[in-house]
Amino acid sequence: MDAAPDIDAVAGESVVVIGGGFGGLSTACYLADAGAEVTLLEKNEQLGGRASRLEADGFRFDMGPSWYLMPDVFERFFGHFDRSPEEYYTLTHLDPHYRVFWKDGDRVDVLPDMAHNRELFEAYEPGAGDALDAYLEDAERTYEIGMEHFVYEDRPRLRDYVDRDVLRYSWGLSLLGKMQGHVEGYFDHPKLQQLMQYTLVFLGGSPTNTPALYNLMSHVDFNMGVYYPDGGVGAVVDGIVELAEELGVEFVTDAEVTDIEGRYGAFAVDTAGGDRYLADVVVSNADYAHTEQELLPERKRQYTQEYWESRTYAPSAFLLYLGVEGDVEELAHHTLVLPTRWEEHFAQIFDEPAWPDDPAYYLCVPSETDETVAPDGHSNLFALVPIAPGLEDTPELRAEYRDLVLDDIAENTGTELRDRIVFEETFCVADFADRYNSYDGSALGLAHTLRQTSLFRPPHRSSAVDGLYFTGATTTPGIGVPMCLISGGLTAERVADTI
Ligand SMILES: Cc1cc2nc3c(=O)[nH]c(=O)nc-3n(C[C@H](O)[C@H](O)[C@H](O)COP(=O)(O)OP(=O)(O)OC[C@H]3O[C@@H](n4cnc5c(N)ncnc54)[C@H](O)[C@@H]3O)c2cc1C
Helix, strand or coil: CCCCCCCHHHCCCEEEEECCCHHHHHHHHHHHHCCCEEEEECCCCCCCHHHCEEEECCEEEECCCCCECCHHHHHHHHHHCCCCHHHCCCEEECCCCEEEEECCCCEEEECCCHHHHHHHHHHHCCCHHHHHHHHHHHHHHHHHHHHHHHHCCCCCCHHHHCCHHHHHCCCHHHHCCEHHHHHHCCCCCHHHHHHHHCCHHHHCCCCCCCEHHHHHHHHHHHHHCCEEECCCHHHHHHHHHHHHHHCCCEEECCCCEEEEEEECCEEEEEECCCCEEEECEEEECCCHHHHHHHHCCHHHCCCCHHHHHCCCECCEEEEEEEEEECCCCCCCCEEEEECCCCHHHHHHHHCCCCCCCCCCEEEECHHHCCHHHCCCCEEEEEEEEEECCCCCCCHHHHHHHHHHHHHHHHHHHCCCCHHHEEEEEEECHHHHHHHHCCHHHCCCCECCCHHHCHHHCCCCECCCCCCEEECCCCCCCCCCHHHHHHHHHHHHHHHHHHC
16 A cells, blocks of 8 residues: 555445444545545444443443554554544553563563663573574564555555565565464573463464464554553544544444445445435445345355354454452552463463363553542453353353453462442453354454465455445454554555445
8 A cells, every 4th residue: 555545446436334443543544645435334333343331330441452563553544644643532652551461470561761772681691681682673674664665555466476676585484483483482481482472462363373474462562552542542543433434434333234245336235224225336345245245145245154163363362341349459550460371371372272260361451550440449450361252152251261261360469359249241252253243252353373374364355246345354464453554554545446
């Protein structure tokens, strides 16, 4: 995607966007800005998709994304419309970036201060401070090449890779190996390996199924920093919705699409409420498999049910939202709690699906940074345990697991929550399927395994229905809020190129 993609060819077209996640919102902005008449239909009562908000008893929770990473991507997105993120929301640079508790009693903070991080690494392994510098230099190079040549530029066909620049960087070969091997090349200490690999959970992968090119995530977290949008990630959703409205996008919530009929220039999109929307072009940000398998007749699908069943899905999640009395000072805004050996947890996600016995999990405490998200004298936090998609999810299993997680938090972080909980709610596999129509209740969609990266992800443009396009985490570049914003731009370009 060029800095200023040329999508003016869409001027005057009527477009229905299905789904108001970041991919849908972004596509709507690009197309409306280029002169299309855009109506966005969202199934739920609020916009933002997986970045929905839960508000109750004076607490406000981001239900999904909570790490604001890659600020450059947001600047480039708003910059396309001659705006800047600061016109819509305010960022705080978090310090520490995050805290890690290992279950052997060890604890570290990763800070914006790189001198501190180097010393931290050196303390675990002589020479690891220098190795960290070398690793991050490599990660920065991967980020720069990767973003320009693969992330902002869509390469939907194999022949697009036969490009001198791309070959010259011979970027692929060593980075197509697994993350585990790549990290072992720099660090021996298992805890340092974990610090370089935990970001893979953002991509829905594990160290043994994700290609090493995603070492770029360490550049994102160590060098670029971890930010918090005041008010939470919901404030970013509000900002983009405000921008979209300024550009002329019409929003309809509580509008679940049930059917897509027709083709370019003559689409009819029906909703469960009995409304029908006519459009020249349709862009679906709803789950890709749901759109193909449930909204289109069989002859208009690009993929079979077997295709979707044979994919590797990113984890689902067990989420426990808690409003508690008092402080939780042992926890940072972002806290990870990790077993010293986490192979078994990954195996229970990808190989032998089961509720993890000894989970690796994440705790988010936005009230550490933002006093507007909890009533006075209270804290707002959530626990997120990645679990296998499609796992059996019953009220009894959730209740058992809630107790296991609360015990684990008390034992490993010294934070006893049980007697001071004033609000609680869970969200799990069945809710992902129900609220977002997510395949198998995955939290994130298609994992970034090598065979599901770049041109191996499903395309932005349907080859079966002229005028139908897709955007969001299942397409390229993939999972995560910044990637979905970029995906919206790529989809808009594809619409302009092919209508
Ligand atoms: C728990 C969790 C934590 C995460 N943490 C982070 C993080 O810290 N940082 C980060 O960058 N990313 C994070 N992510 C990933 C990120 O949130 C997602 O990759 C991204 O938000 C997905 O956006 P999307 O465009 O694919 O659309 P989605 O968010 O999936 O939205 C799709 C929309 O389509 C709607 N829809 C579905 N079916 C229909 C229909 N038939 N009719 C109308 N509408 C329909 C859905 O209701 C939904 O609103 C997290 C995700 C989760 C779940």
